Amino acid sequence: MINGSLREVVAGFGSLLTGMRITLREFFKPSVTVHYPHETLPIPGRYRGHVILVRDAETGKSLCIACKSCEKACPSDCIVVEGIKREGEKRKSATAFQLDFTRCSLCGSCVEVCPVDALEFSKEYNLAGTDKTRYTQIDLLKRVEAGKS
């Protein structure tokens, strides 16, 4: 019996040494962390930041036709679109496009449902501000007109 328990003690002690060998091995390996914000990783192409309107390269305007499909598809009611039909244009165009990002769950329904592919995901993830309205009322139309895309 003593023999058996002694063997158990020795085996247990051995398992501890094995563990320490492994952690020591890891000790000398390079670190795997990325030191944000000093360094950042590339953002994958399909990354889902908050949605933005696509800027038409020719006109510099949004492609949105104010059909409100996205507004209807949104599970969280975070999109408000207004539009009118301007003189001499075939389709309606948006006069207001507001996003309440604080309610958005980034499901992508709006992007998928858009018939003219006027919506896309941004690559922005550094979102912080002192003013709530900065994220409850993101004016996407103004953003397109300001040339940001």
Added chain:
Amino acid sequence: MMPQTERSAADGPQETFVLNLGPQHPATHGVLRVKLTMDGEYITRAEPVPGYIHRMHEKMGENRTWAQFLPNTSRIDYLSAMTYTHAYVAAVERAARIEVPLRAEYIRVITSELNRLSSHLVWFGAFLLDLGGFTPLLYAFDDREKILDLLEGLTGSRLTYCYYRIGGVCNDVDEAFVQGTRDFVAQMRPRFGMYRDLVTDNVILRKRLEGIGPISAELCRRYGATGPVIRGAGVPYDVRKVEPYSVYGQFDFEIPVFPEGDCMARYRVRMEEMAQSLRIIEQAIDRLPAGPVMAPSVPRVLKPPPGDCCFAVEAARGRFAVRIVSDGKEIPYRVKLRTPSFSNLSLFEEASRGMLLPDALALMGSLDLVIPDIDR
């Protein structure tokens, strides 16, 4: 906290006290409260008090269209969002008689299994943290990060994917994902050897888990506990095998079962399961068929015919079932979410009786609870 002692006449000289574990406690992994009646360090009664992050997902389901409920499904058990979404979309597909393309099913299996791996890796780390070992958590997160990178590249999100759609998946896999997954499988295999040497074989861990917190198959049955809890009690119950859904029937994998019923058995089940998930992923990647990833005939306004139907999947924590009831309208009449953590926790009161506090916390850790999964 004020010490207060309860003494009842029947107890005689024995004194017990109430220890309020949580809602904020390092071992409850979220906001779960457990009201412990203690006799010294021995638990005489442990009464879990869930509900601190109850969000009423089921009511939300009755207030939006069938498709609009999809983002919610990622947020019930946020660690296995894929499997939860899978159960919901499959239930709706079953109700609306939608045939899902084969390629989409394969992609669902690959992503679900990757998600199961990432979920088990979090459990592994958190469990070791409960037992006071910090380092394995970081190693597990290192591995999990690779999975999250893969899924982020595919779906655009790292945790709450909302990737499956009723009738398929929203993005097709690209070559980078396929290759990345192959590389990951190759990298992950040797890591299990490291985990075994560092953690599983460690004498301290074995002393803490072997024979601790026994849960019998009968106890599991009476409480409806599933997943690694029932498989750690010797019952080979896995929805992927018992009620094969999606294309799981086409893969060659085993259901790890350990009959001991103790914390170590549940631990080993999950460790083995990770290796089995790798097998499934490997086969699915090799046999990934070509074709569309969305069913062609999904109506834009979905109105499943009246009636109810169920769909169950094997989530990382056990059997997750969705019961939907349609009244033929475009919004669900009822969405019932049967979550595994709810049933798994309900046996805690009976199983923890008479245990020492640290052992009971090991038992709780071995149940792999995700609190939003209980509270919904």
Added chain:
Amino acid sequence: MMLSLPQLAEAFGQLLRNGATRPEGQAPEHPGSPGAANLAAPATACRLTDYALKGYHLDVTVSPGEVVSAASLLDGEGFALDAITGLDWMADGQMEVVYDYFHPRNALRVVVRTRLPRAEPVVPTISTVFPGANWHEREAHDFFGIRFLGHPDLTPLLLPEDADYHPLRKDFALS
């Protein structure tokens, strides 16, 4: 022992006083569906369903008084409780309680359902048979106000302790 579906259906047939095992097709309109056809459905019925369409094999409708004996029957056959949930059929003035069962060793899923008057939804507890039903019944009480007779403790489980509302009732007003 491998339990076969017909055997189980037979057992239920004996259990139900006036309900008989009906093969698929002859069954009346599905009791889970709303509308007038519902009320025409018999109080008790037991029918085999197409698993591929429904996700369960056997659909049993019992009277409220029979849920405990149904649970005992399934308990004896080695079933486990999946979930208990309510369903508010406000238009019919009824409340349905749905008991989902699964079998940990056989691929068998059974649904037992019963209908209660919506004004006073009272049904005996099955937590005496399945201790796991305790929490499920508390949850159904939270959400629907269904009272489970003989339940040891119906205080709110997921809702706040002082909750006196039942959010999954169809007339629950969303603020």
Added chain:
Amino acid sequence: MNTALHLAEPYRLLLFLVGTLAFVGFNAAYLVWLERKGAGRFQRRAGPTEVGYAGLLQPVADAIKLLSKQLIVPPGTDATLFRLAPMLVMAPALMCFVAMPFSDALAARPLNLGLVMVFAFGSIHVLAIMLGGWASRNKFAIISAARVVSQNVAYEIPMLLVVITLLMITGTTDLNEIVRQQGGGFWHWNILRLTANPLMPVTFVVFYICMLAETNRAPFDMAEAESELVAGAFTEYGGMGFGLFFMGEYANIVIGCSLATVLFFGGWQSPIGVWPGLFWFLLKLYLLIFSVIWVRWTFPRTQFYGLLNLSWKILIPLSLFVLVLSSVLLKFL
């Protein structure tokens, strides 16, 4: 003998008081940094990097933070005991350094009962933790206080048994004399004095385990056990009260490792037999401290009864056997 340190007694004492305070304070502060850096490396991350070069000013930032916090005495506690406990954990730790021979001449007061004194004062911190836990009026703290007492009672015994084994071989309790005996190369160190007792390495392992348990270090950190008892005896402490407990823990590690260095690794003696001095002492000390950190970041916490079983069923019989073996060898060889 080094003559530079033969100063007048009051100056000498003052110098050593300041020196010891500085040494303990510096170590307590920078061992936290070392621990965090070490933990980072073991876990493949960088540890503190932001405050100063490689995070070297992190302890300073921590100290400022802790000092600026309000000291809260929870209502209903025994305020006197509650305040006394953190001091009680620190002061005896300082006392232990009085007899510690840093080099041949560098010791505050060479005592011929040095070893006994270190043990006498080293045991007080248990009392302090118990007092802190008891005075906190918190259930987690009280559980922790009860654990600490039984843990330390259990580990004091094998620890003293192995030290007695060593004393039989060295024949003195003067720490400096013990070091002098181990001069002339590493094969003269006590850990390798296999002629006196072939089980000397085992003796060291027992001593090391007991040291971890006595200082409440992982995997024996029953008193703190953050995943069970939140922070155990320290739950109600904030600001510098907590800071003192924290520093006390590191001070005790330094004492334990210093003692291990002196008793088993030849203190300030050189492993190759030439140039003995302070350098060797510090090198061995920090290597041992590193191993303590290494152990902490490798293993999970033991279960409490596992801990007691280890002491009563394995370590005590083992150390008793070593003791008997040594005395038999001493008697007949």
